[in-house]
Amino acid sequence: MTRLVAGDFEWGRVLGEGSYGEVVLARLKDPSPFPDWPTEFAVKKLSKRFILKEQSIMHRTGRDVQKQCFTEKNLLSKLSSPFIVSLFTTFTTTEELFYAISYQDQGDLRELLNEKGALEVNAARFYLAELFSALFYLHDNLVIHRDIKPENILLGKSESGVHLKLCDFATAKDVTTLKDGERASTFVGSAEYVSPELLGYDEEVGKYAVYESDLWAAASVVYFTLAGLPPFRAESEYLMYRKIETNDYSFPEGFHEEGKTLVKELLQLKPCERLGAGRNHSDIKNHPFFKEINWTDLHKQEPPTIR
Numbered sequence: 001m002t003r004l005v006a007g008d009f010e011w012g013r014v015l016g017e018g019s020y021g022e023v024v025l026a027r028l029k030d031p032s033p034f035p036d037w038p039t040e041f042a043v044k045k046l047s048k049r050f051i052l053k054e055q056s057i058m059h060r061t062g063r064d065v066q067k068q069c070f071t072e073k074n075l076l077s078k079l080s081s082p083f084i085v086s087l088f089t090t091f092t093t094t095e096e097l098f099y100a101i102s103y104q105d106q107g108d109l110r111e112l113l114n115e116k117g118a119l120e121v122n123a124a125r126f127y128l129a130e131l132f133s134a135l136f137y138l139h140d141n142l143v144i145h146r147d148i149k150p151e152n153i154l155l156g157k158s159e160s161g162v163h164l165k166l167c168d169f170a171t172a173k174d175v176t177t178l179k180d181g182e183r184a185s186t187f188v189g190s191a192e193y194v195s196p197e198l199l200g201y202d203e204e205v206g207k208y209a210v211y212e213s214d215l216w217a218a219a220s221v222v223y224f225t226l227a228g229l230p231p232f233r234a235e236s237e238y239l240m241y242r243k244i245e246t247n248d249y250s251f252p253e254g255f256h257e258e259g260k261t262l263v264k265e266l267l268q269l270k271p272c273e274r275l276g277a278g279r280n281h282s283d284i285k286n287h288p289f290f291k292e293i294n295w296t297d298l299h300k301q302e303p304p305t306i307r
């Protein structure tokens with residue numbers, strides 16, 4: 001990673017609000033030090049004051065914000081996949097930490113679904129195959145994302161068309177950092193996509209995030225992408241959790257048949273019964289829903305149009 005400073009960038013519009021500060025579009029003033037670098041970046045600004053304040057109330061919130069910031073930096077530095085945002089450099093000022101990440105110029109999947117309602121099945125199939133490719137890569141590298149949701153699935157134009165990249169690794173778990181016998185037990189993630197094991201529905205399974213927790217969340221994304229709304233919906237988080245624990249969801253009329261079997265096989269209460277459990281990626285790749293997908297170099301293939 002090359003060292004740059006905040007003054008090396010021209011600062012543009014705010015792209016989004018993160019938990020610890022803004023994400024801002026930034027362009028290098030001088031030609032990039034590396035020919036393979038992009039010209040624009042999404043720079044995540046993390047307020048040091050906010051991090052310290054959050055840290056001082058960690059005993060109440062249970063959130064180790066400092067650790068989350070470093071987890072994101074460490075994981076993005078070591079991961080390299082066409083389906084995951086890249087971290088190019090980090091720098092600091094007295095007030096803030098900055099992470100310069102690959103800029104995705106087409107918004108996120110949540111915005112797209114809000115706009116479209118649902119995706120046409122061929123487009124859904126292609127982008128869901130890219131999402132699973134991201135997960136297969138992460139799980140092969142012993143990382144559990146723990147916050148898979150449409151908001152964390154970014155879209156960006158490249159030579160072959162619009163492709164997907166997964167972001168937000170603040171709550172991801174690097175399994176290699178767990179000590180012997182330790183498990184990824186902190187409750188993180190978003191209510192609609194949280195897996196039953198994290199709600200402690202089954203004492204035998206325990207309250208731990210496992211690779212298959214990402215598959216549960218991905219199944220909710222499959223459902224959302226094909227139906228235009230998430231599978232578990234309720235007026236309160238409490239009621240939503242009750243629905244998740246009892247696997248209480250149904251399909252709207254006209255839901256794609258093979259999409260339905262994919263969702264059903266993934267949304268199994270017991271992690272070991274989910275399609276693709278035990279990192280058996282081929283079970284998912286060979287599912288009839290994906291029969292038209294050529295899984296090799298998806299990021300170089302021309303995707304179906306979505307806009």
Ligand code: ATP
Binds near residue numbers: 104
């Ligand atoms: P959260 O509160 O969801 O955990 P966070 O602090 O982890 O947020 P991100 O989710 O990484 O922050 O980013 C916040 C928002 O900034 C995203 O929803 C997206 O709109 C925008 N954003 C983040 N990274 C990029 C990127 N690489 N390209 C374009 N926009 C981005």
